[in-house]
Amino acid sequence: MCGRYAASRKPxxxxxxxxxxxxxxxxxxxxxxxxxPTKEVHAVIDRPLKGTGDPRPVRQMRKLKWGLVPSWAQxxxxxxxxxxxxxxxxxxxxxxxxxxxxxxxxxxADGYYEWCTARDELMLEQEGKRKRPRKQPYFVTPADGSVxxxxxxxxxxxxxxxxxxxxxxxxxxxxxxxxxxxxAPLAGDSGEDGPKSxxxxxxxxxxxxxxxxxxxxxxxxxxSQEELRALLEPPPPGTMRACPVSTEVSNVRNNGPExxxxxxxxxxxxxx
Numbered sequence: 016m017c018g019r020y021a022a023s024r025k026p027x028x029x030x031x032x033x034x035x036x037x038x039x040x041x042x043x044x045x046x047x048x049x050x051x052p053t054k055e056v057h058a059v060i061d062r063p064l065k066g067t068g069d070p071r072p073v074r075q076m077r078k079l080k081w082g083l084v085p086s087w088a089q090x091x092x093x094x095x096x097x098x099x100x101x102x103x104x105x106x107x108x109x110x111x112x113x114x115x116x117x118x119x120x121x122x123x124a125d126g127y128y129e130w131c132t133a134r135d136e137l138m139l140e141q142e143g144k145r146k147r148p149r150k151q152p153y154f155v156t157p158a159d160g161s162v163x164x165x166x167x168x169x170x171x172x173x174x175x176x177x178x179x180x181x182x183x184x185x186x187x188x189x190x191x192x193x194x195x196x197x198x199a200p201l202a203g204d205s206g207e208d209g210p211k212s213x214x215x216x217x218x219x220x221x222x223x224x225x226x227x228x229x230x231x232x233x234x235x236x237x238x239s240q241e242e243l244r245a246l247l248e249p250p251p252p253g254t255m256r257a258c259p260v261s262t263e264v265s266n267v268r269n270n271g272p273e274x275x276x277x278x279x280x281x282x283x284x285x286x287x
Contacts, residue, residue, distance in 0.1 A: 023048055044057055080188045082095050126157070149262070156256060
């Protein structure tokens with residue numbers, strides 16, 4: 016799954032990297048090392064510019080809220096449950112099949128966080144000595160330091176309680192597409208007690224799309240379900256690395272580059 020990630024790149028760098036043609040500097044978000052659901056995030060989309068009458072899709076960088084609210088939802092509260100969409104079923108689930116068909120996006124990230132329960136902590140829980148075991152956070156990121164372009168979907172929702180023209184009448188929200196975590200060896204040395212694969216940390220992972228499929232994924236004219244599902248391929252084995260980071264990241268109120276500081280070993284017991 017993807018329940019937290021880091022996004023600290025400068026908007027100008029993202030504009031250049033993704034070939035963005037249109038963005039509003041006033042919508043630029045500050046660096047965020049602890050992005051949590053319901054926060055606003057940068058998203059790259061291909062969509063005609065509103066009010067121009069030109070049907071040509073234009074690559075834009077927009078500010079969206081993380082947690083997709085389906086167009087048919089009675090309340091935006093449903094978005095909190097729609098932060099992830101499974102790649103295996105995204106084409107058929109009522110909340111995701113329409114945006115999958117024509118409203119796909121890329122969500123730039125430095126990497127994402129995932130938590131593991133230590134063996135000794137799990138034993139304490141099983142013995143009834145600890146109600147909630149402490150978990151060790153790991154930061155998963157491209158081994159070459161590149162931007163992680165997560166596959167995403169976006170949707171529009173109209174708040175019927177507000178009049179036309181109200182600045183908050185329309186919500187634009189998004190979700191992260193996830194897939195089975197890789198079982199292939201991680202890049203780099205994670206230490207004798209470290210995870211050997213992403214699957215050892217968590218069975219799911221956000222789907223990182225490689226640059227060669229960005230254009231096809233974003234193209235709203237590409238609607239063949241078979242072609243689109245073929246794009247939902249994880250990166251090549253060994254693309255990602257994982258390192259233990261401070262448990263400070265577990266508190267959403269903590270935010271800063273120190274959260275990405277790699278520890279020499281886990282803070283919470285023996286994990287693997």
